[in-house]
Amino acid sequence: TDEEVARVLATVATRVRRLLRRRGLEAEEGRDLPPDPLAEQSVALATVASASVQGRVALGARAGRRVLRLGRDPDAPWITSRGPRQAHLDGFDLHADVSAPAGDRARLEHLCRYLLRPPIAQERLALTPDGRVLVTLKAEWHDGTTHLLFEPLELLEKLAALTPRPRINLVVYHGVLAPHAARRELIVAYGSPEPEQLEPSAARRDEPATVSKDRRYWAWADLMRRAFEIDVLACPRCGGRMQLIATIEDPSVIRTILAYLGLPTEVPQPRPPPALGEG
Template structure:
C-alpha cells in the first residue's frame, strides 16, 4: 500500500511516498494462501532498489514531458502550469510567501532552542539508502503480533497535513505553527499572517480525482489472492468483489 503525501512538518509542499509492504510473499499451499517471510534486505539491495526507483521516476517524468534529455543532459521542461496554483506551489516548496506585501520573502521562523540542544547523536543508517537527492528509509518494521505498532504506523502515514494541536494565534492575530521536530538551527515555530497561511493550505490541496492511496501486488483490486487474505467473512468479501468489479467495468 502506497500513500502519497504532499506536505512537510512546516506546511510546506513536499511530495513523498509512504509504503506499507509485507516482508514476504503469499503462495498457495493445499488450496490455502500461506505467507513466506523473507530475509531483511542488505545495504547493497536497498541501494540497488533505490537506483531502480530513480531510473523509473526519471523515465516517467520524461515520458510526461516534465524532463527533457538532450546530449546526455537532463533539465526541466517549460510546462504550462495552472496560473493560479503555480506561484503558490513554488513558494510552498521554498518556504516563501507567494502573494501579498511580503511576496518573495521567507516566512518568519522562531528559534526558541539553542543549536546545541537540538543536536542529536548520529543515528544508525541501517536499512537506509541515499543517492542523487533521493532517499529510501526502510528501517521501520512491525512484527506479526505487534498490532498496536502497526496501527500507530498506519495512523502516521495517513495523517492530515495540519495538526490542530500545533496551531495557535498570537496577540497580533498571526498564525503560529509549531514544528513536529525542531530544526537543527533551533527553529521550533513558523509565523504567518492568515492570508499567508491560506496560501500554504491552497498549495497542499491535491488535484481533484487523484487517488492518494494506491494498492499493489496481492492487495491490488484485481489480485487473485486479495479476497483470500484480507480480513472479513465471505459475504463481505463477495460484496466488496462486486463493488470492485463494478468500479473497473
C-alpha cells in the same frame, strides 16, 4: 541492511526518472522544460505550489521571501539525517527502519494511522498577539528552527498547496494490495463471501453489541469512534446509549418537533462574506 536499502532507492530513482521522461515531465539534455500542466490550469495554484517546495511565500506583502523561522541559525551547515536503513540520493529519500511484526494488528493500525495523518496537528497552531499564526515543529530542525511564523494568508497558501486536486487518488496500493495482484483476494476482506451469521441465544440478546473482527462493513458510529475517538451514540444528558427510534420525513411533523424543542424551523438565509476591514 543499509546496502539493500541504498540499492532499492537507486532502482526507484532510476525508474521514476524514466517514467517522468516517458510522460514528458522531465527535460531532456539540450531541450527546454516541458510545459507545466498545473500552470496551464491555474497559474495561481502553480505559483503557490512552487513557492511551497522552495520554502518561500507566494502571496501577500512578503511574496518571494522565505518563510519566517524562529530559532534558525543562518550559518548552520546542512545535515542529512542518518540512521539505520535510511538512504538519500539526488533528492530521493527512503526510510525503511519501521516495520510491523506479522500478526501484530495493533502495530499495523498504528503505522497506517501515521501514514494517513493530516498535514498539521491542530494543537501545534497558535495565534500570536499581532494576529499571525505560530506553528510549533514536532522536532527541532538541523539549523535550530523550532517554530514557523505565518501571516494568515501565508498559512492558507501553504494549505492550498497541500490540498489534492479533484479526481486525484490519495492512497495508491502496491504489492499484494495492487488492483491486479495475483494474491490480492487472499489479503483483502471485501470480495470474499460473508461469514455465516448465527442467531444469538436468548441469554445474549440483551447484551450490548460488540464489533466483530471478521465483519467488512462498519457502522457510522463505529467508524467515528475508531477514527476520531468520538462516541456519537453517548447521550450528552444521561450518558446512556442513544438508539434510532424513527426516521421522520414529513415537514409538518419536523416543524412541530423543532418548535417544541425551541429550535428554528426555517433554514437561515446565507450570509454574504464580510467586507474587507470588517471585524
